[in-house]
Amino acid sequence: MMNIKKNILYGFLIIFALSISLAGCSGSNNIDSSSNTVSTHPLTGSPNEEYYMITFSSGLEYWKGCYKGFEDAGKLFGIKTVYTGSPQYDVNQQVTVLEQVIAKKPAGIAITAMNPDALAAPIKKAVDAGIPVVTFDADSPNSGRYSFLGTGNEYAGTIAARTMAELIGNEGEVALITLPGQYNHELRVEGFKKTLEKEFPNIKIVAIGNGKSDQTEAAKVAAGFLQAHPNIKGIFATDSTSGVGVATAVKETNRLQDVKIVSFDTDKGTLDAIKQGIISASIAQGTYNMGYWSMNFLYQLKHDLIQPVDKWKEKNITPLPPNVDTGVNVITIENVDAFY
């Protein structure tokens, strides 16, 4: 009796195993080897191609513009775009995220390098593995990336200095509120300082403070500056959250007439403040274009569509323009409506 039961059990198991393997077989026959699918048109990609945008402090509003451009371009080509990055301002985290993305063998990577040296080696790894890589907003020049798209934060600082000079009449005291230790903000401050030294020697920076990317903290620092330096004519904030804090501090001490505020980026709070005349100008970098053209470049690379020089790969020449200036806009009350 037991033997019959055992046999029946074994029988079922064998039938079960056979049917699974048969299902597996027929399944693999149905798998679409889309990597071998020939597109009908060179600019029509496959939805299985994945292009990654990797940032740091990935929750920042600033990257949203970049990814919107990236995504919109991706839709044109019919491929899939993915946004990722390190949630914190932490270079180890960003390198880890990059390496995890490389392991997924993506069709292309657009990355903004939190630190040019730390990201150079992992980006090189991606390039050597045959993955098209471009950098945007913050470059890693020695990494072997195919192109850099951005304005350079130092240049943004220069534009901010010129804007501030125009607003306060080329002379007077100004203060800065920034995020010390964050590379792109340090570059903005550098650009601001150098431009003042060279072009506007009658404008003096009397104080530099840490806005800690928090409205309340930035307001405290700005309020302190306004007390310690009653003759300040302008305050420059290198990030939008600090800018809102500065605006509130100036409003609360009733110094809106005397103190001009120049801030950064295009978040709604900043735009509204410009509309109300509380913030005089905001510096907006071409984030949409950074993302849009990054995607375009990556697609061209992936599909080998661009051949300016024969056998560019062997000769180590990038087929893409190595540097693309995506421009800087100064938003004032006159053009603010266009940026909503």
Added chain:
Amino acid sequence: MNLFEGILNLRESKKYNSVVRSVASFREAGIILIIFIVCFILSLLTPHFLTRDNLITTAIGLSADGIMVIGMTVALVSGGFDLSVGSIMGLSGVTAGILYLEGMNIWIACIIALIVGMVCGLVNGFFIGIVGLNPLITTLGMMGIARGAAYVLTQGSPLSLFAIPKSFAFLGEGKILGIPVIVFLFFAMAIIGDFLLRRSEPIRRVFYVGSNEKAAILSGINASKVKIGVFILTATLSSIAGILSLARFTVAAPTAGVGSELRVISAAVIGGASLNGGEGTILGAVLGVILLNIISNGLILLNVSVYWQDLINGIILIIAVTFDYISHKNKLKRLKLNK
């Protein structure tokens, strides 16, 4: 009896001892002294410190932390602490902002934001008070959850509240009795809170739970209920801070309140609350917030380089706490010797 003998007799009299005892037990005397010393030094170093404008703006700046320190003191006294206060502050501001932008009346939006905060506190209280989890891990988890929820709701972008009704703007810009509203509300809540923590029997149960939980339970106190109440309180106060910040800036930032939990705990500890529970006053904690903010205000006024500020803030913090601790210990020693 000459003067010398008179003094010796005085030292032995009961009245003198009880006076010394009551001054020594005025725990906050140490920190008040430190604040006076710092204010004095700062007023010598810069003429801009002791001005009406500077003191008012400093008061406005510290009010959000101050409101949260009221709850944090009660939490510390009960033997726990709440790391999620900053995140709940951000989440509440964001909740009220989103609901208002969706068309809801701003005041109803604020009430809902308050309820959201209280629910967070209830969850904290449930896991700490009933399930028995460690407050560090639980509130750390809630810190991530609430902050994450704020990011999800806003998709990372701060929300701008254009054209809010005048009544709400009054919270941010108006004055009651010549004092900015946010400062007035902070002082009012602090005074009421301090009074309740010293005199209200049901509130004072936190001292028993914090000093010796087992003994408290044996004497009939429902420790679980006390803990749930404590965390609902910290969360509610954080929500209030978030809503008042929203009124002040008219922008709901998902990053509001980042880093405030450590500042608030430091302030309460400087003011005499013990990390082991059973000790602390709201007056002391408020003085702690004032001291911390006076110091950072001073560093800004003195144009101390931005890179040095964190370092100096930290050093002064340790000096202040050590000074306070030593003077407190000495007073206790003198009390014991006089017996």
